[in-house]
Amino acid sequence: MQTAAPAVNTRNTSLNLTGMTCAACANRIEKGLNKLDGVVEANVNFAMERATVTYDPQKISLDDMEQSIRKLGYDTAKEAADLQLVGMTCAACALKIEKALNKMPGVTKATVNFAMETAHVEYNSADVTVSDMLARIEKLGYKAITKQEEGDLAELRKREITRQKRKLILSAVLSLPLLWSMVGHFSFTSWIWMPELFMNPWFQLILATPVQFYVGRQFYVGAYKSLRNKSANMDVLVALGTSAAYFYSLFLTVQWALNPADAHHGPAMYYETSAVLITLVILGKLFEGLAKGRTSEAIKTLMGLQAKTALVIRDGEEVTIPVEEVLAGDHVLVKPGEKVPVDGEVLEGTSAVDESMLTGESIPVEKKAGDHVIGATINKNGRLKIKATKVGKETALAQIIKVVEEAQGSKAPIQRVADRISGIFVPIVVGIAVVAFLVWYFWVTPGDFANALEKAIAVLVIACPCALGLATPTSIMAGSGRAAEYGVLFKGGEHLESTHKIDAIILDKTGTVTKGKPELTDVTAENLDEKTFLRLVGAAEKNSEHPLAEAIVNGITAQGIGIPATEDFEAIPGYGIRAVVDGREILAGTRKLMAKYSVNAEQAFERMSKLEQDGKTAMLIAVDGQYAGMVAVADTIKETSREAIARLKEMNIEVIMITGDNERTAQAIAKQVGIDHVLAEVLPEGKAEEVKKLQAQGKKVAMVGDGINDAPALAVADIGMAIGTGTDVAMEAADVTLMRGDLNSIPDAIFMSRKTMGNIRQNLFWALAYNAAGIPIAALGFLAPWVAGAAMALSSVSVVLNALRLQRVKIES
Numbered sequence: 001m002q003t004a005a006p007a008v009n010t011r012n013t014s015l016n017l018t019g020m021t022c023a024a025c026a027n028r029i030e031k032g033l034n035k036l037d038g039v040v041e042a043n044v045n046f047a048m049e050r051a052t053v054t055y056d057p058q059k060i061s062l063d064d065m066e067q068s069i070r071k072l073g074y075d076t077a078k079e080a081a082d083l084q085l086v087g088m089t090c091a092a093c094a095l096k097i098e099k100a101l102n103k104m105p106g107v108t109k110a111t112v113n114f115a116m117e118t119a120h121v122e123y124n125s126a127d128v129t130v131s132d133m134l135a136r137i138e139k140l141g142y143k144a145i146t147k148q149e150e151g152d153l154a155e156l157r158k159r160e161i162t163r164q165k166r167k168l169i170l171s172a173v174l175s176l177p178l179l180w181s182m183v184g185h186f187s188f189t190s191w192i193w194m195p196e197l198f199m200n201p202w203f204q205l206i207l208a209t210p211v212q213f214y215v216g217r218q219f220y221v222g223a224y225k226s227l228r229n230k231s232a233n234m235d236v237l238v239a240l241g242t243s244a245a246y247f248y249s250l251f252l253t254v255q256w257a258l259n260p261a262d263a264h265h266g267p268a269m270y271y272e273t274s275a276v277l278i279t280l281v282i283l284g285k286l287f288e289g290l291a292k293g294r295t296s297e298a299i300k301t302l303m304g305l306q307a308k309t310a311l312v313i314r315d316g317e318e319v320t321i322p323v324e325e326v327l328a329g330d331h332v333l334v335k336p337g338e339k340v341p342v343d344g345e346v347l348e349g350t351s352a353v354d355e356s357m358l359t360g361e362s363i364p365v366e367k368k369a370g371d372h373v374i375g376a377t378i379n380k381n382g383r384l385k386i387k388a389t390k391v392g393k394e395t396a397l398a399q400i401i402k403v404v405e406e407a408q409g410s411k412a413p414i415q416r417v418a419d420r421i422s423g424i425f426v427p428i429v430v431g432i433a434v435v436a437f438l439v440w441y442f443w444v445t446p447g448d449f450a451n452a453l454e455k456a457i458a459v460l461v462i463a464c465p466c467a468l469g470l471a472t473p474t475s476i477m478a479g480s481g482r483a484a485e486y487g488v489l490f491k492g493g494e495h496l497e498s499t500h501k502i503d504a505i506i507l508d509k510t511g512t513v514t515k516g517k518p519e520l521t522d523v524t525a526e527n528l529d530e531k532t533f534l535r536l537v538g539a540a541e542k543n544s545e546h547p548l549a550e551a552i553v554n555g556i557t558a559q560g561i562g563i564p565a566t567e568d569f570e571a572i573p574g575y576g577i578r579a580v581v582d583g584r585e586i587l588a589g590t591r592k593l594m595a596k597y598s599v600n601a602e603q604a605f606e607r608m609s610k611l612e613q614d615g616k617t618a619m620l621i622a623v624d625g626q627y628a629g630m631v632a633v634a635d636t637i638k639e640t641s642r643e644a645i646a647r648l649k650e651m652n653i654e655v656i657m658i659t660g661d662n663e664r665t666a667q668a669i670a671k672q673v674g675i676d677h678v679l680a681e682v683l684p685e686g687k688a689e690e691v692k693k694l695q696a697q698g699k700k701v702a703m704v705g706d707g708i709n710d711a712p713a714l715a716v717a718d719i720g721m722a723i724g725t726g727t728d729v730a731m732e733a734a735d736v737t738l739m740r741g742d743l744n745s746i747p748d749a750i751f752m753s754r755k756t757m758g759n760i761r762q763n764l765f766w767a768l769a770y771n772a773a774g775i776p777i778a779a780l781g782f783l784a785p786w787v788a789g790a791a792m793a794l795s796s797v798s799v800v801l802n803a804l805r806l807q808r809v810k811i812e813s
Contacts, residue, residue, distance in 0.1 A: 011055060021218075036064070038058070135327055165286065351383070439779075458779075458781075462791055473493075478804055498718060498735075501700045519635075520632075537586070565581075603627070658682050660684070702717055703717035704723065705721075720736070
């Protein structure tokens with residue numbers, strides 16, 4: 001499961017890339033980054049246009065990586081912030097702030113203008129946020145507020161799509177007459193009216209030239225950069241194919257001009273081949289870009305949950321500020337109906353808060369002073385004053401977004417196969433195209449240059465590595481995004497892939513199968529009405545610090561029963577408690593306690609044993625020396641545990657429960673939820689050993705837990721799953737986080753992994769089958785170049801659309 005942990009001094013970052021046109025580009029950037037001294041590992045995701053890099057900051061900087069990417073012919077899309085500074089008194093202040101900002105991880109360039117009291121910072125949002133910068137400046141003794149945010153990546157992509165649309169319209173308008181003239185060459189279309197002008201070579205040249213060199217400029221630029229770095233990509237194929245058609249037509253035009261055989265029509269030209277191809281490729285890339293944008297809908301949805309502003313108390317006044325400017329320690333006011341802007345602790349007020357977006361729990365949670373609230377949850381009915389504890393990228397929602405982004409940006413092992421194929425794909429295709437040209441020119445249709453060229457162009461155009469490069473990452477993005485909507489966070493593509501192989505699951509009992517919190521489950525009153533009985537028991541237990549006593553008191557107060565004051569209280573270790581309530585002596589505890597005070601409670605022993613066999617802790621109660629009844633407490637199972645276990649069994653997965661509890665209690669819980677295999681009385685350090693034993697039997701094991709003592713086992717398992725309502729340590733050690741604390745999330749995770757892997761296999765099969773069939777068909781002369789271009793565009797779009805089907809997958813819990 002776990003790869004070797006990176007060295008302590010390494011750092012992770014993400015770089016947003018621009019200029020890539022196909023999977024070969026991504027492969028080249030990845031190889032280039034991995035060759036750099038100081039880079040531990042680099043993964044480039046073509047679909048997300050992002051590089052995820054683990055590096056040693058002592059050996060290499062972000063600027064070095066960006067320069068390397070630019071040398072390869074690509075660039076990075078950086079974000080920028082303009083800050084208004086307050087408190088500077090001289091140029092030395094400006095220099096001090098500038099140096100501090102430039103030293104921050106993720107800041108690539110910071111310049112401070114003392115005269116204008118502004119700072120312009122270029123940064124990588126994966127490593128640093130505006131809030132971090134504001135906090136750093138404040139720590140220096142100055143103050144900064146955001147002036148303007150620029151370089152928004154979504155806006156950059158939006159502008160690029162708009163630019164491509166304009167190019168497409170221009171290209172289509174200029175190509176239409178050329179396509180019309182091509183149709184006019186066929187005998188079966190002789191009935192179509194054809195303007196004489198459309199058949200004129202000079203007119204065709206005038207139409208084709210802007211398409212070739214203005215609209216198609218991006219392919220020449222991409223091909224040049226690719227070849228300059230001794231590699232080849234899709235741009236090379238398109239540039240070669242269209243240039244061959246265009247320049248051969250130009251040669252025929254000049255030849256006709258010097259010796260016109262027909263003053264009107266001229267020879268058969270291939271201008272329409274190059275122009276229509278470029279139009280179709282631009283159309284395909286546009287559709288691909290729009291579809292790729294939809295694969296990150298999950299991230300947009302999560303980001304949309306964030307509050308945009310916060311009402312904070314600054315200098316005794318209530319001020320509304322952007323949520324990015326909230327600092328840790330700020331006092332924030334949250335009115336009824338508003339979103340909680342940041343993670344924090346309630347200082348004043350009471351309210352019910354809807355936390356369903358994080359926990360899946362539909363019932364609002366009551367909050368009072370001292371309770372914690374989570375950013376992006378909704379305050380329902382009361383006014384709260386909270387102290388911000390986690391802001392910016394530290395909030396729970398920001399961490400979830402980060403996990404999903406990293407998962408979408410990572411590579412599944414199956415993608416390495418596609419990467420290797422696409423890396424050698426273009427040179428092979430060029431070779432096949434050359435062979436096809438030679439075979440047609442010298443053997444099939446000897447001396448017919450135009451016909452042989454047409455077949456070579458068709459081969460070049462139909463063989464695009466884009467579909468192959470998009471096959472895996474788009475599915476990973478869509479699958480992990482959809483899983484996140486169901487509260488399942490995969491930490492990486494490799495874990496999303498590995499989860500479908502699981503055939504055995506070990507479940508920790510406390511907090512995983514059960515709620516992890518004891519509850520009052522049984523009440524038996526003798527010689528007293530139940531309300532009076534519980535009133536006396538609650539008063540006696542109220543003074544005890546034992547967790548079971550707290551469960552009893554909570555269970556009684558939940559029934560609306562008032563608890564009177566205690567006149568006397570004594571805890572008797574190993575026995576129970578003794579208290580005086582309303583002048584009556586109350587005893588609560590074990591059989592030994594009853595014997596110690598000579599209380600005859602033998603009539604209750606049989607029922608007590610039955611409750612203990614069911615995994616419950618029973619306590620005998622005596623009032624004024626007489627047996628008065630019994631209460632039982634248990635860590636109850638979660639409502640959905642039985643259903644989840646049944647679903648796992650239907651998936652043919654072996655389910656094992658592990659616990660440090662005694663065998664009797666463990667078996668009782670296992671019986672309630674339908675688990676057949678139990679490992680009881682296992683010490684925390686022994687859980688990892690039990691995982692290893694199963695792995696030694698050849699099983700792929702998932703461990704599910706929520707506590708610190710589960711962390712070693714989570715790390716050893718093939719897949720570690722942490723219940724999101726558990727500890728940070730468990731979530732850090734796990735590969736999958738189940739945010740909703742519901743065991744149904746386990747079969748949900750496996751289901752989404754299986755669906756995603758099935759989708760990836762479909763994509764890879766069709767991408768490979770398409771090229772395996774398309775290239776020979778084109779080489780044999782059964783495809784016109786423009787048909788090949790349309791098929792090539794369709795292949796990439798179809799792969800992305802197939803991946804998008806994962807966003808509509810419904811999990812039937």
